[in-house]
Amino acid sequence: MTVSVARITKTFAGLKALDDVSVTLLPGQTHALLGANGSGKSTLSKIISGVYQPDGGLIRIGGKELSAFSSPNHANAMGVAVVHQEAPLIDTLSVGECMALFGSYACRHGRIDWPNLYAGAAARLSRYKVEIDPKRIAGSLTANERALISLVIALDRVETGIELLILDEATASLTEKQAEAFLQHVQDVAHDDLAILMVTHRLAELEGRVETVSILRDGRLVHSGPKAAISNNEIVAHMAGPSKAATKGSPVSTADIDAYWAQARSARRAASTYPALEFRKVSASILRDIDLRVSAGEVVGFAGLADSGLQEIPQLLGGEIFCSSGDILVDGEVLPRKADPSITIKAGLCVLPADRLRSGGVATLSMGDNLTLPSSERWWHRGRQKSELAARLIRMLDVRPPDASAIFGTLSGGNQQKVILGKWLSLAPAVLVLDDPTQGVDPNARDLLFAAMHAAARNGVAIILLSTEPDQLAAHCQKIFVLRNGRICACLEGEEVTRGKISEWSYS
Template sequence: MTVDTPTLPAAGIASPLVTITGMIKDFPGNRALDDVSLEVGSGEIVAVVGHNGSGKSTLVKILAGVYTSDGGEVELASQGGFDTELHIIHQDLGLANELTAVENLGITHYQGAASFAPFRRKAERAKARALIGRFGEPFDVEVPISRLAPAQRSIIGIARALDGWQHPRNVLILDEPTEALHATEVRILFDAVKKLAADGAGVIFISHRLDEVLDLADRVVVLRDGRKVADEPRAGLDHDRLVSYVTGIPVGEAEHGENARVHGDTVLEVTGLSGAILEGVDLRVAAGEVVGVAGVLGSGREALPAMIFGSIDAEVDGFTLAGKPYLKRSPGESIRRGVAFVPGDRAKLGSVRPMTARENVTLPELRSLTNRLGAISTSREKAHAAGLVKAYDVKPPRAEQVFQQFSGGNQQKIVFAKWLRNDPKLLLLEEPTQGVDIGAKQAIYDAIDGAAAGGAAVLVCSSEAKELVRLCDRVLVLRDGRIAAELAGDELTETRLVMEGYGLKNEDHP
């Protein structure tokens, strides 16, 4: 990517573009940021990592002007007649789903008197295609973006933030930008970010994906419980040391041994499952067993749990649940039969965002919370929800807080609590730790282990090989809609999962 205006001489990272000093932010009963200081130089990529709730998002919102700080200051550089600007890409991208890519990319320019000028449709289309083309192959820029894939929507948000820079010495803040991107798109984004830094920009990269942090950043800042606990050059860090900073626990102490699960009777048995891309998939999961499903994007992995749950239509030759036929499936009937489904998109499919944690966590099953007249007992519901919020270590532990105000990891804990409170026979999981930090991820792993120990059959569909190896007794690998391999025991390794997913033989992948 190039900046159309003349490039200023590179100043190097010794020239700070933004300096944050002694930042403090208080919420009732909680200090979200406690004396946090950092700076970002010209040409430098600084990663900020930490648990959900560590203060990362609060820091970004202060820089964006969403929150007002309770102490500290932010100083922006002014060099050579150019004032540094902050350009922020938030997790939700800030896009209007009913508008097209052309309209979203141009929306910040259509203000004031200029908005009465004729709209140059052809020129704007060409500009949109050029902006998007920086990140790979262009796509249709004239359909509502609600019809685009998550990765395509992310690219629109990134392109809009970079459009119209008057000089290269600005600061780009990326708040979890790779959440909806697959590996190829992540690489394209990283190449573009590195080029921006090489032109003199500063970059703040907020992420919970530590491998990406170690790949991209020049320097890493770690927040924990609102305080800065580390600020080190990338060259001095490895994965284990970074994990220890984030968690506050030495890696060896956070590790778990191999699962020694006892399996019971078969809970789920499916033969000849077909639909979307899937063709004749057979699988079974026993009580107390955790079975994984791996596969690259487009393998059919993403659709499988929804097909079993009944929210996506599918055909089957045979389908039994707890020994009873279940050919015509629906979400409501699945819930009644003891099936729980945690979808990958918790905001759209796994929750009601404007509702409170209490309302979300009790929603699937309210009969146990009704009184003799059949009305919901508010006191019983509140007590039950408060117990679940505490049991799942949701932070802040406020059952009456609106769901969308919690961090990603705490939202996922609420979604898990919602389903596990009913002791499901079958637990279907799609990307169970997507968008959560290390601490929340471990809490979710513990919840999955606990569900299996309690006798639930668990099916985990995940794009993370490391996660599948950690959680599962065995893993089915999908390729082109069919099961290409089944791995267990010593064969269940990250390398084998990747090789099987891409159809590689041993000689292709040393």
């Protein structure tokens, strides 16, 4: 069944997120919706799934013409299923209960049949090779585990019959291998009457899957046509626009960022003769006897599979979990064994988390408040200086819209990431931890984030980089620690820092 939107417009706080956008999605085809962060992709997908209502335009589905879906339930009833980048799970419920919310509760004699509910959830997870205990509390899931659960829920709906499946950056927090497996599952269960709308920044995911490409820029449709007729370079040029396309290939300017880091570091932190970060026989739930040193100005990567203990690195450094034994030192100072986030931040450890909306920022606060939140005591009765700092960070990191009063939760994923980076940048930390910083981020914003990272390193900040993309680790790190079974199994340096070596040590 054909699904289409015609002349859709949407405005937030006086800024047009969508301007006269028309897209047609054909049954039996996969249609890619592309664009830079803030271009309107997620806004359009949320309008088609009933989360937002447009200011103007029409939606056509199944021979019916509507001005809007009144709610997600309305869109769902019309045959629209969506997997959002932020998984819609309830933290206080179990995985099995969350899955039942989107299907049905197994009941017996008028009561919930808990054994059958969990057995059914386990069978559905097993069918897609997802090894997560259905009795586990959803709030304990990592970002990529939440995405996997959401994809299982959506794929179940495909098999029960829907008209349109929207994948809104659904694979952003998955590794390349996990993303490939799930996209293959989507293709396997897709039928001739199903239209698929794929919103993604991973251009490699388009190959062999996508028939049609539509590209948004600044809320307007700038290209729509067959995927076979456009190259990836042309796609990036359309996303960036004429002015950026003309300088494509040149590095992002870091002059402002360099100047800011240099000023902030000299004002806040004296040079140290100690390693910026040191682990001495550190153990946690999975990690065992980790010894490592990271010097000021060094960019160090961490790689490993999901069960390697990799995710305990940012959790330890962010004060989310505690060491069971061993010591963590920052600039030669030992952290308390039970160092919570207030202690780690004060010590000079700042973590940009993988789950940016739940852990990185406060969705209901303004962009300006998020940027200055960790140093709020500095701005008591200094409103003008606070506003000046927020404006400088927004300008320096090219956050869209460039309005400090914009609510953080309404920003695109890439612009949320820039705000979180700016928040930590303002503290001039000793160690900056970036946990998969480019998931759901367009190529141009990705270049800016890495440029800011290297500018920080040039000014003495130690960088810890975790990424689901081995190419990123190989391109940006001087040294890579590979974890396996909670221990460091390899330390790659120099010519060994390659995608092949990273994969070889991670998977062997």
